[in-house]
Amino acid sequence: MNIIHAENIQKSFGDFEAVKGVDFKVPQGTCVGLLGPNGAGKTTTMRMIMGLSSLSAGSLKVFDTPVDKVTRAEKMKIGLVPQEDNLDPDLSVRQNLEIYGSYFGLEKSFIQQQADSLLEFMQLGEKANNRVNHLSGGMKRRLIIARALIADPEFIILDEPTTGLDPQARVLIWKSLLKLKDQGKTLLLTTHYMDEAQRLCDNIVIVDGGKVLDEGSPKELISRHVKNHVFEVQKPVPEALQDSDIDHEDIGDSVLYYVNNPDKVKHLLPDGITYTQRVSNLEDVFLRLTGHKLRE
Amino acid sequence: MFFKTVYALWYRHFLTWKTMFWSSLTSNVFNPLLFLFSFGFGMGAIVENIEVGGQVVDYLVYIVPGMMAYSGMFTASFETSISAFARYYMQSYWDQVLATPAMLHHLMMGEILWASTKAMFAVVCVLLVGYLFEGVVLDWSILWVLPVMFLGCFCFATCGMVATSFAKSFEMFSYFFTFWVTPMFIFSGVFFPVDRFPEMVQWLAYLLPMTHLVDIVRDLSVAGVMDAGVLMMKLAYIAFVAVVAYAVAYRNMKHRIFD
Numbered sequence: 001m002n003i004i005h006a007e008n009i010q011k012s013f014g015d016f017e018a019v020k021g022v023d024f025k026v027p028q029g030t031c032v033g034l035l036g037p038n039g040a041g042k043t044t045t046m047r048m049i050m051g052l053s054s055l056s057a058g059s060l061k062v063f064d065t066p067v068d069k070v071t072r073a074e075k076m077k078i079g080l081v082p083q084e085d086n087l088d089p090d091l092s093v094r095q096n097l098e099i100y101g102s103y104f105g106l107e108k109s110f111i112q113q114q115a116d117s118l119l120e121f122m123q124l125g126e127k128a129n130n131r132v133n134h135l136s137g138g139m140k141r142r143l144i145i146a147r148a149l150i151a152d153p154e155f156i157i158l159d160e161p162t163t164g165l166d167p168q169a170r171v172l173i174w175k176s177l178l179k180l181k182d183q184g185k186t187l188l189l190t191t192h193y194m195d196e197a198q199r200l201c202d203n204i205v206i207v208d209g210g211k212v213l214d215e216g217s218p219k220e221l222i223s224r225h226v227k228n229h230v231f232e233v234q235k236p237v238p239e240a241l242q243d244s245d246i247d248h249e250d251i252g253d254s255v256l257y258y259v260n261n262p263d264k265v266k267h268l269l270p271d272g273i274t275y276t277q278r279v280s281n282l283e284d285v286f287l288r289l290t291g292h293k294l295r296e
Numbered sequence: 297m298f299f300k301t302v303y304a305l306w307y308r309h310f311l312t313w314k315t316m317f318w319s320s321l322t323s324n325v326f327n328p329l330l331f332l333f334s335f336g337f338g339m340g341a342i343v344e345n346i347e348v349g350g351q352v353v354d355y356l357v358y359i360v361p362g363m364m365a366y367s368g369m370f371t372a373s374f375e376t377s378i379s380a381f382a383r384y385y386m387q388s389y390w391d392q393v394l395a396t397p398a399m400l401h402h403l404m405m406g407e408i409l410w411a412s413t414k415a416m417f418a419v420v421c422v423l424l425v426g427y428l429f430e431g432v433v434l435d436w437s438i439l440w441v442l443p444v445m446f447l448g449c450f451c452f453a454t455c456g457m458v459a460t461s462f463a464k465s466f467e468m469f470s471y472f473f474t475f476w477v478t479p480m481f482i483f484s485g486v487f488f489p490v491d492r493f494p495e496m497v498q499w500l501a502y503l504l505p506m507t508h509l510v511d512i513v514r515d516l517s518v519a520g521v522m523d524a525g526v527l528m529m530k531l532a533y534i535a536f537v538a539v540v541a542y543a544v545a546y547r548n549m550k551h552r553i554f555d
Contacts, residue, residue, distance in 0.1 A: 050394075050395055051394075051554075052391065052394055052395065052553070052554065053554060053555075054554050054555055072297075072397045075396070075397040076397055080395040082388070082391060082392075082395065084388055086387060086388035086389060086391055086392040087392075088308070088312065088387075088389070088392075089387070090312045090315050090316075091308075091311060091312060091315075095311060099304070099307070099308045099311065100392070100396065102304035102307065102308075103301065103304050103305065103393055103396040103397070103398045104396055104397055104398075105297055105300050105301055105304070105397065
């Protein structure tokens with residue numbers, strides 16, 4: 001079963017087309033990553049799924065129900081971790097969870113039980129009675145994730161859950177997200193960190209300019225677009241390499257060569273040439289598909 | 297489920313307000329104190345006696361009901377305009393709520409009912425200060441005045457919501473305060489009877505729900521009685537403004553958030 005099934009979804013704001021026809025699925029029990037540069041249409045897509053933004057065209061089903069007909073019971077099964085910090089700054093950590101739970105119409109005893117276990121799950125127990133204003137960035141993020149879980153949702157949407165956090169805080173969040181996956185929850189994630197996507201996602205959808213560029217598992221995407229190894233060779237590139245038919249991409253000061261067998265490039269590189277060689281990763285795929293130019 | 301959700305949203309505002317209870321109490325008590333002191337001395341010395349419902353009363357007795365209505369009007373208007381806009385625009389509080397099963401109707405009702413509650417707190421503070429100054433008597437007529445005040449505050453809160461539904465920045469609220477809140481302060485009979493104005497201005501004054509509210513509150517709290525037909529007409533007009541304002545605010549907000 002697909003938790004989300006989007007077919008050719010589009011969204012325009014006046015003359016501006018934010019999403020120009022996106023197709024993707026989120027099968028139950030998987031983690032799908034929606035990756036793309038700033039302004040690619042990721043947040044708009046997420047807002048459409050949450051029913052916070054209407055569709056201009058296309059079909060979007062959530063739990064097999066068209067998004068504009070999603071019932072209260074179905075909405076209760078979705079948890080949202082938004083990109084920005086929208087916690088209640090004047091309330092305590094625990095109050096933030098309890099108040100949010102009350103918007104779901106949940107029983108008080110259930111909310112308190114959930115709050116206790118989520119504070120422990122997100123390692124916020126000691127801060128339960130502190131005001132949100134006094135928390136660090138990492139703790140705030142953890143609280144926002146805990147808050148999204150208050151009604152014990154089946155499906156969790158995470159919009160850049162670790163942006164701006166230190167490595168320790170990110171690892172802690174990754175661990176908890178993997179635990180949620182183990183519990184059978186379905187996740188939809190956007191991120192700018194390719195290591196995060198590679199670690200957490202079963203399937204990745206790369207979007208740019210409001211369209212899907214490609215999708216597949218991290219492994220599939222890597223072998224399809226950037227082979228196993230990448231060489232970055234400083235210009236001027238030796239003629240032998242230039243004449244070869246090796247898959248490559250010019251990125252300005254240097255050229256990237258993608259190969260399955262590293263020896264194929266190595267023997268074309270004379271001594272004294274400056275180059276780096278590494279195992280290719282999702283970041284290479286991302287940059288290759290969305291281009292190396294800076295986005296505004 | 298509708299009331300349970302609206303209550304949950306109302307309670308969130310109450311909990312936040314509780315953390316600032318003392319500053320809220322201080323300003324709600326000192327505001328009328330300053331006004332009554334200044335106007336009681338300044339105007340009271342010039343205006344020796346003034347008529348309400350056929351009775352000649354002291355200026356202080358005249359002005360306390362006006363101050364009650366004004367405090368309620370100002371607090372309710374402020375809460376659903378500047379404060380609600382801050383929650384919507386700066387704190388992303390509305391997005392937070394709409395990501396849950398709560399809907400826009402719940403959210404707006406929560407804001408409006410909370411603003412009315414907070415305004416009633418201000419009203420009661422003026423009432424108590426007025427009582428201490430012997431500007432108002434506390435008797436059974438108060439049981440009529442308070443529900444009427446609540447309806448009035450509800451109306452002003454929905455009107456504030458209209459301003460929020462149009463506002464693109466905080467600066468935009470200067471229109472709301474200049475052309476809506478201030479006229480209700482100076483043209484609605486808070487400090488002197490509306491019949492002192494030329495007829496044309498009186499007509500305009502009676503378009504403002506505040507003028508009717510001041511009339512009712514003053515007649516009920518000073519004279520203790522009011523013609524039932526007139527009372528009903530005035531209440532109906534205030535309710536009508538509230539319903540229209542709610543419909544406009546909801547339509548605007550819905551378009552703004554979801555489209």
